[in-house]
Amino acid sequence: MIPAAFEYVRAHNLSEAVSLLAHHGDNAKLLAGGHSLLPMMKMRLAQPATLIDIGCVAELRGIRDDIGSIMIGALTTHDELTANAAVLSQAPLLAETASRVGDIQVRNVGTIGGSLAHADPAADYPAAVLALEATVHLRSAGGERAVAARDFFVDLMTTAARPDEILTHLRVPRRPPGQGWCYMKLPHPASGYAMVGLAALVTIEGGKCADARLAITGAGPKAVRLTKVEAALEGKALDDATIASAAQQAADGIDATDELYASATYKNHIAKVYAKRALAKAVERAR
């Protein structure tokens, strides 16, 4: 399979990338690692007139441990996230999620910025960044803005980013003391994408749940927080019975869709099972 013909331009820095995007407009797509975009182009599901390769833009690289948050450049590969010391200590949920993306070859090239901007409903990161309450930073010729993760994922393959905006980095709050984490998914047996992916963050203070955040990806058209499960946990001692009972509400509001390989009914069931397992693991790590 070969993509439809396009014009290729390489941006050498961020301001060049921004002006190329402003110049080429809606007919252009940004190319980072290309591991979401190129497969779609090969199947002719995407036929951009111009590809702006931002793979060499140094300003979009790197991970920085700032006061209060970790700054993660859009071109950070999945593999880099799995091994970075700051991410492992301050945002271990993100490292665990990255380790479950694709395979070694995909993790070597695919980027977190590309994956977020692509907004595949079965991608792994959306659940994690929703639970982490991360902020996505966008740049255009008109300036820069920050969008909370909860406002970023709009619908299937649709984000709050405008066609003239580049996702430059994301900011992830540092892990508070006593917070446990877990990302766990039921992968599609062939593609490895999440049929159901569960991200859980649990903070325990004085033996009780001070903060619980769960999000699910893969089940419906976009990743969502499981607010009912969260509400059922907060303020409680997190014993097995409390976790099991809260997890029963994990299918509420996820808008599960029927797929060739998994019915909505099955996904709803798996959501409850994985919510229970992910919570148990997060609680174990919080203690």
Added chain:
Amino acid sequence: MKTTVTVNGVPQTRDVEPRTLLIHFLRDALGLTGTHIGCDTSNCGACTVLWNRKAVKSCTILAAQADGGEITTIEGLAPDPAHLHPVQQAFWDEHGLQCGFCTPGMIMVSLDLLKRNPSPTDDEIRHGLDGNLCRCTGYQHIVNAIRTAAQRMRVPAVAAGGD
């Protein structure tokens, strides 16, 4: 567009369409047909090569993206047929292939795996092969081959250490 990629240590410049995939650049423009096209959808790993020393699927990368970079293919591993790379030799010795179609990809991903983890457990080897499919061997002999290669590649380091 003019594209220059250093392949197996030799800079290669070709004029190719922007939509040329790296796999086609290697096979069609350079005639290096050791790298295979399997699924063509970044699932099977038959097209795995090293890009700047990391294992990648060359069916999902544009030649243009690799412009200015370094690629190693299966042809770049052995100086001559009598002196195979330790991973190639281990695949030979352990019968790590039957039809051979997946083998170049298996060997290239093994190089990345063994660079990260020179002493992998069998579980770690299997996990490392997550992105590579073999339809003949049932994988066991491939795992044996990579384990053997790891042992042999560790030997010189031990000898140099003096113990």
